[in-house]
Structures are given as structure tokens and as C-alpha cells.
Amino acid sequence: MTHKQLIKLALSARERAYVPFSNFKVGAALLSKDGTVYTGCNVESAAYSPTCCAERTALVKGVSEGAQEKDFITIAVVGGHNDARTLDYCYPCGVCRQMLYELGDDDLEIIVAKTEDDYKVHTITELLPHGFGRKDLDKK
Numbered sequence: 001m002t003h004k005q006l007i008k009l010a011l012s013a014r015e016r017a018y019v020p021f022s023n024f025k026v027g028a029a030l031l032s033k034d035g036t037v038y039t040g041c042n043v044e045s046a047a048y049s050p051t052c053c054a055e056r057t058a059l060v061k062g063v064s065e066g067a068q069e070k071d072f073i074t075i076a077v078v079g080g081h082n083d084a085r086t087l088d089y090c091y092p093c094g095v096c097r098q099m100l101y102e103l104g105d106d107d108l109e110i111i112v113a114k115t116e117d118d119y120k121v122h123t124i125t126e127l128l129p130h131g132f133g134r135k136d137l138d139k140k
Contacts, residue, residue: 001031003121006076007113013039013054014078020044026079026090028054030062032071033105038062042079054079055096059103069134072104076111076119087114091127100124101131 006029014027019042026042040057052060055077062072079090089112092100100108101124110127113119125131 010076017041026054030058031074074109097128
């Protein structure tokens with residue numbers, strides 16, 4: 001699957017976002033090694049803490065549908081206020097970076113996009129250097 005195809009799926013997922021408070025819609029499309037794509041959108045809560053980001057929604061869907069740790073290889077993220085013309089590069093928050101680091105492939109690609117033709121690609125270790133994960137808990 002190409003970067004552009006993943007971005008298109010993330011843009012579509014973004015349209016399903018539930019954002020009555022921030023009006024900031026985010027969509028994500030997460031690719032696994034077997035070619036399966038899991039999409040997600042952000043879902044807000046009036047209490048804010050229970051709000052779930054698009055990236056974590058996609059991760060949780062993948063795991064709940066049988067994907068395993070390190071199965072995920074690429075995620076596309078798009079976000080911005082309700083008007084799609086205001087999209088900017090929307091980077092995963094710290095909590096999402098942590099979960100992507102733990103569940104993603106060691107070289108997980110993160111695509112942040114404004115459009116299918118205007119995007120940047122980073123690895124998870126670029127966005128979360130010196131991440132904390134299973135390897136740190138397994139030390140004796």
C-alpha cells in the first residue's frame with residue numbers, strides 16, 4: 001500500500017471524528033505487515049480525559065482484531081479544524097507516540113499529511129527517541 005493510499009484512508013476516517021468540543025478532526029490509517037489497514041478517528045468526551053485519539057483508536061482496533069505487537073509498520077495521520085482547507089501537519093501526541101513505540105515495528109513509519117500529495121514521513125524513533133518499552137521492563 002502506498003503512502004498516498006494510506007493518507008486517503010486517513011482523510012476518510014477523519015470525517016467520522018466526534019469532536020463537538022474542539023472541532024479538531026483527526027483521522028488515522030494504520031498498516032500491518034500482512035497488509036491489513038485499521039482506521040481510526042478521534043472521539044471526544046465532555047470530561048476530556050476519556051477522549052481517544054485517532055492513532056490509539058486504530059491501534060486498539062488492530063489489537064482487538066488479532067494483530068500482535070510489532071505487526072504495525074506504517075501509520076498515516078491527518079488532522080485539523082472542521083474545514084478541510086485548514087489541515088496542517090498533525091503529529092501524534094505523547095501518549096500516542098508511546099503506544100506506537102510499544103506496539104509498532106521498530107522502524108514504524110509515521111506519515112503526517114495535509115493532503116495526499118503534501119506529507120512528511122518520520123520513524124517512531126525520530127519522534128520518540130530513547131523510548132521506554134518492554135525491553136526496559138525486562139531488565140533484571
